[in-house]
Amino acid sequence: xxxxxxxGGSKGYAAGTAVVKRGGSEAPERYAAADHAxxxxxxxxxxxxxxxxxxxxxxxxxxxxxxxxxxxxSAYRMILGDDAFFKKALDxxxxxxxxIEYAIYEECRDVLAMFESMDDQYLRExxxxxxxxxxxxxxxxxxxxxxxxVEAGSVNDVIVVAEDLTPAETVKLDKARIxxxxxxxxxxxxxxxxxxxxxxxxxxxxxxxxxxxLAGKETLIVDAYAxxxxxxxxxxxxxxxxxxxxxxxxLQAEYALSAGKPALTLDGFHIDVLVNTGDADSIKAFDAQxxxxxxxxxxxxxxxxxADYPDEDAQYEVYGDIARRASGKExxxxxxxxxxxxxxxxxxxxxxxxxxxxxxxxxxxxxRPEVFQAQLRAILRASAHGGVKIMFPxxxxxxxxxxxxxxxxxxxxSLRGDGLPFNEDIAVGxxxxxxxxAFLADQLAKEADFFSIGSNDLIQYVTATDRMNERVQYxxxxxxxxxxxxxxxxxxxxxxxGIPWGICGEVAxxxxxxxxxxxxxxxxxxxxxxxxxxxxxxxxxVDKAKITPEIERVFEMRSIAEVKEFLGGLLRKLxxxx
Amino acid sequence: xxxANATIKNQTGLHARPxxxxxxxxxxxxxxxxxxxASGKKFDPKSIIGVLSAGISQGADVQVxxxxxxxxxxxxxxxxFINDLAE
Numbered sequence: 001x002x003x004x005x006x007x008g009g010s011k012g013y014a015a016g017t018a019v020v021k022r023g024g025s026e027a028p029e030r031y032a033a034a035d036h037a038x039x040x041x042x043x044x045x046x047x048x049x050x051x052x053x054x055x056x057x058x059x060x061x062x063x064x065x066x067x068x069x070x071x072x073x074s075a076y077r078m079i080l081g082d083d084a085f086f087k088k089a090l091d092x093x094x095x096x097x098x099x100i101e102y103a104i105y106e107e108c109r110d111v112l113a114m115f116e117s118m119d120d121q122y123l124r125e126x127x128x129x130x131x132x133x134x135x136x137x138x139x140x141x142x143x144x145x146x147x148x149x150v151e152a153g154s155v156n157d158v159i160v161v162a163e164d165l166t167p168a169e170t171v172k173l174d175k176a177r178i179x180x181x182x183x184x185x186x187x188x189x190x191x192x193x194x195x196x197x198x199x200x201x202x203x204x205x206x207x208x209x210x211x212x213x214l215a216g217k218e219t220l221i222v223d224a225y226a227x228x229x230x231x232x233x234x235x236x237x238x239x240x241x242x243x244x245x246x247x248x249x250x251l252q253a254e255y256a257l258s259a260g261k262p263a264l265t266l267d268g269f270h271i272d273v274l275v276n277t278g279d280a281d282s283i284k285a286f287d288a289q290x291x292x293x294x295x296x297x298x299x300x301x302x303x304x305x306x307a308d309y310p311d312e313d314a315q316y317e318v319y320g321d322i323a324r325r326a327s328g329k330e331x332x333x334x335x336x337x338x339x340x341x342x343x344x345x346x347x348x349x350x351x352x353x354x355x356x357x358x359x360x361x362x363x364x365x366x367x368r369p370e371v372f373q374a375q376l377r378a379i380l381r382a383s384a385h386g387g388v389k390i391m392f393p394x395x396x397x398x399x400x401x402x403x404x405x406x407x408x409x410x411x412x413x414s415l416r417g418d419g420l421p422f423n424e425d426i427a428v429g430x431x432x433x434x435x436x437x438a439f440l441a442d443q444l445a446k447e448a449d450f451f452s453i454g455s456n457d458l459i460q461y462v463t464a465t466d467r468m469n470e471r472v473q474y475x476x477x478x479x480x481x482x483x484x485x486x487x488x489x490x491x492x493x494x495x496x497x498g499i500p501w502g503i504c505g506e507v508a509x510x511x512x513x514x515x516x517x518x519x520x521x522x523x524x525x526x527x528x529x530x531x532x533x534x535x536x537x538x539x540x541x542v543d544k545a546k547i548t549p550e551i552e553r554v555f556e557m558r559s560i561a562e563v564k565e566f567l568g569g570l571l572r573k574l575x576x577x578x
Numbered sequence: 579x580x581x582a583n584a585t586i587k588n589q590t591g592l593h594a595r596p597x598x599x600x601x602x603x604x605x606x607x608x609x610x611x612x613x614x615x616a617s618g619k620k621f622d623p624k625s626i627i628g629v630l631s632a633g634i635s636q637g638a639d640v641q642v643x644x645x646x647x648x649x650x651x652x653x654x655x656x657x658x659f660i661n662d663l664a665e
Contacts, residue, residue, distance in 0.1 A: 075598075130630075305636070
């Protein structure tokens with residue numbers, strides 16, 4: 001079996017028959033066309049045919065795939081109706097006395113060259129739209145292209161193989177038959193990948209040379225986790241692959257089922273599993289039915305890509321929206337966590353040698369009261385719409401927490417004066433991400449309403465390891481003994497003060513460490529949405545009372561390897577249990 | 579001929595929806611309309627491809643020029659559309 005490598009853009013396994021889409025990007029024939037009126041007429045008819053075609057695809061996409069997919073075709077129709085652009089093509093056909101499809105091809109190339117020099121991702125994608133529209137139009141004029149969808153419709157269990165696919169091509173495919181996509185071009189954000197994710201099937205991109213290897217109708221096995229595609233596997237390989245597929249499918253179904261249900265340990269201890277969010281895409285995708293709320297709402301994006309600070313109303317709109325959409329579930333909004341590493345020109349923060357130890361996060365907010373007030377008022381106003389909580393990042397001293405809480409009081413006071421509603425009892429907690437906060441956890445727990453451990457920074461600060469520096473990466477380890485001890489200390493302080501504590505860094509969704517967090521009495525874990533189901537399912541397999549004394553042994557261990565081996569054994573047992 | 583200046587203040591610039599809205603607005607007028615950016619580059623705002631390929635981003639100062647029967651109204655509406663962009 002020949003195996004080729006690519007990048008798994010949409011995860012999963014798939015087996016099926018290869019249907020190959022060839023060509024599409026080469027130039028149309030150029031020939032002399034003296035009768036320009038005839039060319040103009042051909043163009044008008046082709047334009048009208050494409051318009052009808054796109055309108056139909058828009059409708060079909062809205063019905064079969066979703067609004068976002070349908071919007072692409074609405075943009076296509078706008079491009080198709082760009083008379084100024086097509087007039088240039090018609091003028092060129094006339095002055096050179098050539099066929100209109102070749103003139104369109106040339107005009108399109110000129111426009112694409114203009115877009116190529118832009119470093120704006122959005123605009124480069126629009127260039128692809130223009131190219132796709134012109135290609136459809138040329139195909140319509142020259143009567144080429146189009147039997148690929150028909151071919152794909154005649155085979156069951158199709159693996160579509162192509163250089164890359166345009167939205168017009170993908171929407172025509174019979175989705176019920178497709179098991180996966182393999183493309184030579186395209187990155188992990190390509191259109192094919194987005195479609196594959198929406199359909200819940202795997203897509204492998206960047207598989208160079210695959211088209212040349214195929215004649216069509218070969219059996220392919222796609223493993224988008226490993227990023228491989230195998231051509232014509234033997235019977236034994238195929239059946240082993242199919243077994244893996246089945247197991248994976250079953251697991252995914254269990255995860256999906258778990259995500260919407262409360263996570264309870266075997267002995268009935270409840271743990272909230274929430275999501276981290278804070279960028280336009282993930283906010284749009286947020287689904288309160290598939291998690292227990294938002295455990296970390298990052299607010300930096302509200303401040304980015306702007307010429308000046310966002311005002312209170314603009315922020316309120318964003319925070320209020322997520323609060324409403326969480327429909328009563330918890331939403332922890334973290335106040336601005338920005339510093340010298342993420343420069344925003346209008347903030348005027350001088351470049352620092354050590355931005356992670358510098359003027360950032362709560363330090364900056366306490367120093368710029370008017371900026372902080374605008375955000376706190378916006379968060380407070382959002383609390384009238386749902387379970388909003390406030391969280392301060394980078395707390396080092398108790399004095400900082402007190403000052404920040406005074407700022408919240410001031411914001412409340414001014415809102416009362418303005419007669420604007422908010423939750424008077426809003427919970428105010430802190431991120432525990434500095435060693436200073438961990439050492440002071442017992443005192444901080446008396447004045448904070450909750451703790452959320454920001455493990456990414458905590459590991460970095462405890463181990464004095466820059467996580468971006470390749471050469472010291474080996475020290476940045478979530479099982480570092482000192483990190484685990486720091487977390488235990490924080491957990492113990494929270495438990496004895498009777499406040500909730502959670503984790504919102506990557507270790508929250510680390511299966512290996514889940515038993516440790518449960519044993520330490522974690523009340524919430526917040527993570528990227530794709531991990532929620534997996535972790536909830538695993539929580540349902542842990543017996544807290546039984547595991548707690550076992551986990552104590554971790555804190556007597558003397559090496560990371562020893563901890564990992566021990567936790568690995570526990571995890572295997574959890575996964576094997578029925 | 580009638581000319582006025584405007585500044586793009588919104589985050590995304592003349593992208594996506596704002597670009598499409600601008601084209602739709604300009605197409606309502608019979609006048610010839612032209613937009614010129616600070617570097618002197620001109621584009622036809624009735625052409626979506628023209629607008630997008632101009633790559634106008636946040637903070638850009640532009641000049642709107644119209645010539646024709648409805649030139650005053652065209653410039654007035656286009657300038658206020660651009661100045662009010664918030665998306």
